[in-house]
Amino acid sequence: MAQLTADEVRARVDADWDRLKDLIARKIALRSISADGITGEHMRQSAEFVAEELRKVGVDATVAQSHNPDGTPGAWEVIGSKVVDPAAPTVLLYAHHDVQPVPDAADWDTDPWIATEVGDRLYGRGSADDGGGLVMHSGALKALGDDLKVNVKVFVEGEEEMGSASFIPFIEDHRADFDADVIVVADSGNWDAEIPSLTTSLRGNTTVDVHVKVLHHPVHSGQYGGPILDANTVAAMLIASMYDEAGDLAVPGVMAEEPIGGLQQDVDEAGMRRDAGIVDSYRLAGTGSIAARMWTKPSITVIGFDAHPVEGSFNVISPETTFRLSLRTAPNQRPEEAQEALARFLVEHAPFGAEVSVENGENGMGWGMDPDAEATKDALEAMEEAFGVAPINQGQGGSIPFIPELQRIFPDAQVLVTGPEDPKANAHSPNESVSLPGLKSNVIAEALMLDKLARR
Structure with a gap:
């Protein structure tokens, strides 16, 4: 032929x-x-x-x-x-x-x-x-x-x-x-x-909505601020707890992989920074090759956050808030498995005993x-x-x-x-x-x- x-x-x-x-x-x-x-x-x-x-x-x-x-x-x-x-x-x-x-x-x-x-x-x-x-x-x-x-x-x-x-x-x-x-x-x-x-x-994808509650109703920040952290701050602490000091995701049960078929050439950092429009002072999070961090390791992004706008804000402690996380999963991990691991971590790591509940969203393998x-x-x-x-x-x-x-x-x-x-x-x-x-x-x-x- x-x-x-x-x-x-x-x-x-x-x-x-x-x-x-x-x-x-x-x-x-x-x-x-x-x-x-x-x-x-x-x-x-x-x-x-x-x-x-x-x-x-x-x-x-x-x-x-x-x-x-x-x-x-x-x-x-x-x-x-x-x-x-x-x-x-x-x-x-x-x-x-x-x-x-x-x-x-x-x-x-x-x-x-x-x-x-x-x-x-x-x-x-x-x-x-x-x-x-x-x-x-x-x-x-x-x-x-x-x-x-x-x-x-x-x-x-x-x-x-x-x-x-x-x-x-x-x-x-x-x-x-x-x-x-x-x-x-x-x-x-x-x-x-x-x-x-x-x-x-x-990478696969899964989403979760996370609800954080610290109060049954709003209270004055001058009267109660200090021992009571607002829900947005507690939510920020919870989000930060998902990462280690190097910026790698550290949620047990959410797996990472190396590039499939081997890494022939790493992503050029200068070009990646230019294409993404990264500010000069920002250091890339995570460890290992940039390629693995972008292609086969998991990543979590806060894609929605319920908080009062700066315009019209006033001195009260926010009693509760909800944020949405998008988790990009390693290529070969079942997304529902990673979703459950993430939900379990968030509930178990609630700062100061705040009430944390998780609603699971859609999954894509x-x-x-x-x-x-x-x-x-x-x-x-x-x-x-x-x-x-x-x-x-x-x-x-x-x-x-x-x-x-x-x-x-x-x-x-x-x-x-x-x-x-x-x-x-x-x-x-x-x-x-x-x-x-x-x-x-x-x-x-x-x-x-x-x-x-x-x-x-």
């Missing part, structure tokens, strides 16, 4: 490049904001657009509406397939067609809904997340054409930015449309625009790649041929709960997480963009990977 060379694929992608840039520009203009209503007509039109583009590259694509677990109408999804040989391996290609909102277009340097080239980057909402993923799939299938040697299934989701509530019911209704030997999720990114990456892991899988090796080879440099694998500190759900439902499938983003992409933020040279290399890499997977 003769394989295509990188030069052959690159020439085909070059010839198709104007079409691919036009595809992403038209997709940006659709304003496919799932937060405006996943069942809306604008989302149906977005799905129809994607299905039509997939049909242009040989995929028998259709649009179907999902339903939520309670039976109510869900997102507009795109499913499709291209069968070349029933005996050949089958690859499922995933992307999503919904995008994040733009709260204030004034924060952008360009119109967020008009694709705008500035230098070697294309700006616009959804250019990277996940218009780039759509381009990767469309471009790879077009480049391979009649040389495609694997069967392809495609799923383009319509509510990824809203938490994928109807994802599992849709799989259950369309199980045959998802069953595959390899699943390629094009919704992540690269080390940078010139260096490719496979995503090796994703993390995921770890199989670094020894044949599909992993194929993907890494394809990336190096396409980009001309060896990949640097990286984990992601965020969570994509549907990936472990796919792995759970289809345990024999090998999952590969790729994507067009890079540190400058600003996905979910103003001035979202995608590197055009990087995107072209991603298209080439996916085409080469599909060609190599035919050997399985």
Whole structure:
């Protein structure tokens, strides 16, 4: 079975490049904001657009509406397939067609809904997340054409930015449309625009609401202040107790891991500080590699806190307060296990005997790649041929709960997480963009990977 060379694929992608840039520009203009209503007509039109583009590259694509677990109408999804040989391996290609909102277009340097080239980057909402993923799939299938040697299934989701509530019911209704030997999720990114990456892991996520009570009613701070600490201060002490002196999370039962597949290169601290906008005086918390701290060790963030605003404040001791914690869990720890460990710790470490109660929130499982899988090796080879440099694998500190759900439902499938983003992409933020040279290399890499997977 003769394989295509990188030069052959690159020439085909070059010839198709104007079409691919036009595809992403038209997709940006659709304003496919799932937060405006996943069942809306604008989302149906977005799905129809994607299905039509997939049909242009040989995929028998259709649009179907999902339903939520309670039976109510869900997102507009795109499913499709291209069968070349029933005996050949089958690859499922995933992307999503919904995008994040733009709260204030004034924060952008360009119109967020008009694709705008500035230098070697294309700006616009959804250019990277996940218009780039759509381009990767469309471009790879077009480049391979009649040389495609694997069967392809495609799923383009319509509510990824809203938490994928109807994802599992849709799989259950369309199980045959998802069953595959390899699943390629094009919704992540690269080390940078010139260096490719496979995503090796994703942290899980769990939330808890913590209620702290010290008084049955407010009292005057001048009369009772001293022996009675206000609930906000007690809550702050409780939050601080979760960490040791180095800033590592120290909650028994909440596990930590090292980077999956080994650490090839640590995250550059100067670049990380610049990208995150860290003030010069701040020292990074925790110990060990920055990569492990961001990818595979747990982290807790206070994402909500009920306290009286400074404006209109007065001299009373706050009797009670509630705060919400978001716990990013190690990739292979069950989130409900970490959630229970965290709740137990908070109740047992109540400062000065304050009443502390915990309400558990939602859980999302993390995921770890199989670094020894044949599909992993194929993907890494394809990336190096396409980009001309060896990949640097990286984990992601965020969570994509549907990936472990796919792995759970289809345990024999090998999952590969790729994507067009890079540190400058600003996905979910103003001035979202995608590197055009990087995107072209991603298209080439996916085409080469599909060609190599035919050997399985």
